Amino acid sequence: IAEQARALRDQLNQYAYQYYVMDQPTVPDHLYDEQYAKLVAIEAAHPELITPDSPTQRVGGLIQEGFQKVVHDVPLYSLNDVFNQEEIIAFDQRVKKALGDQVTYVCELKIDGLSISLKYQEGRFVQGATRGDGTIGEDITENLKTVRSIPMTLKEPLSIEVRGECFMPKSSFVKLNTEREAAGLDVFANPRNAAAGSLRNLDTSVTAKRNLDTFLYTLADFGPLEVSDQYTALAELQKIGFHTNPERRLCQNVEEIWAYIEEFHDKRSNLPYEIDGVVIKVNDFSQQEDLGFTIKAPRWATAYKFPP
Ligand SMILES: COc1nc2nc(N)nc(N)c2nc1C
Numbered sequence: 001i002a003e004q005a006r007a008l009r010d011q012l013n014q015y016a017y018q019y020y021v022m023d024q025p026t027v028p029d030h031l032y033d034e035q036y037a038k039l040v041a042i043e044a045a046h047p048e049l050i051t052p053d054s055p056t057q058r059v060g061g062l063i064q065e066g067f068q069k070v071v072h073d074v075p076l077y078s079l080n081d082v083f084n085q086e087e088i089i090a091f092d093q094r095v096k097k098a099l100g101d102q103v104t105y106v107c108e109l110k111i112d113g114l115s116i117s118l119k120y121q122e123g124r125f126v127q128g129a130t131r132g133d134g135t136i137g138e139d140i141t142e143n144l145k146t147v148r149s150i151p152m153t154l155k156e157p158l159s160i161e162v163r164g165e166c167f168m169p170k171s172s173f174v175k176l177n178t179e180r181e182a183a184g185l186d187v188f189a190n191p192r193n194a195a196a197g198s199l200r201n202l203d204t205s206v207t208a209k210r211n212l213d214t215f216l217y218t219l220a221d222f223g224p225l226e227v228s229d230q231y232t233a234l235a236e237l238q239k240i241g242f243h244t245n246p247e248r249r250l251c252q253n254v255e256e257i258w259a260y261i262e263e264f265h266d267k268r269s270n271l272p273y274e275i276d277g278v279v280i281k282v283n284d285f286s287q288q289e290d291l292g293f294t295i296k297a298p299r300w301a302t303a304y305k306f307p308p
Pocket of ligand 1: 108111
C-alpha cells in the first residue's frame, strides 16, 4: 500500500509538472482527479503515508499567528529603471565601454507580481520568503506550498536558492473580484495586490484557492549547477522543476532589444498575466561579475518600464 501511495504521488506530481511548469497538460482532468481521489483515500486510511510533497498537501489549512522574519543570505537587489530608447542606448554604451563590443543581452518580461525567494536542500523545498526590504523578508513557506507551480521536490537533489515572481493570472483576478463583489467584499485593485494579499494571508487554505502562479528567473545560490549565462540558467531552472517565462529572448544590440520591447508593448493586453516592463540583462555571468553592482542595483541589468 505504501508502494501504491508513492507511485500515485510520483505520477500525480509528474502530471502537475507537465501542467503547471511545462504548460503542456498530458492527461485529461478527470484522469488526474481519479488518481488524486485514490491517493486521498489511501492517505485517509493510512495517514502515516502522507509526505510533504504529496499533492494532497497543496490545499493548505494551516492558520498562522504571524510571519517569521527571514534574513536573505544573498540580498534581493532592485533594478535601475529606464523609460525610453535613448536611456537604453546609454545603458548599452556604458556596458560596452566596460566590456567591449562582444556583449549579448537577454530580454525577459517584467511580471507585475510579488518577488519571492525559494530555498531547497537536497532537492526539497525548505523555505520561501518575500523580498521585504531586500535583506529581511517574511517567511511565507506554508503559503507557497499551496502554489501548484512551485515544486516541493526538484528533479535533482540540489541545494539551491532561486528567485522569481509570484503572480495572479488575469483570469483568476477577474474571477476572484467577481466572487468578492457578489459576497459584498472589497475588490482588489489589481492582480499584484491580489497576489500579495493571497500570499501573505495567515490562512493557507485561502492562498490555496487563489490560483497563484510563478515565473522563476534567478539562480541566487547555484549549488552544484554549472551555468555560465542567464539564458542557459532559465532553461536549467525549467529542467529541474521551475516555471519560467517562455518569452525570453537573446538580443545582440539595442535594435533587437527595442524590437522586443515594441513587440511586447503590443502583445501586453493579450498576455494571460500583467507585465509592467521588460528586463534587459547582460547574458554572460562572467561579464555580469565584471560589471558588478552599484549600492542598490546591478550595473549589468536595467528595467524598461512601459508608459503608464
Ligand atoms: C537580475 O535581477 C532581477 N531580474 C529580474 N528579471 C525579471 N524577469 N523580472 C524581474 N522583476 C527581475 N528583477 C530583478 C531584481
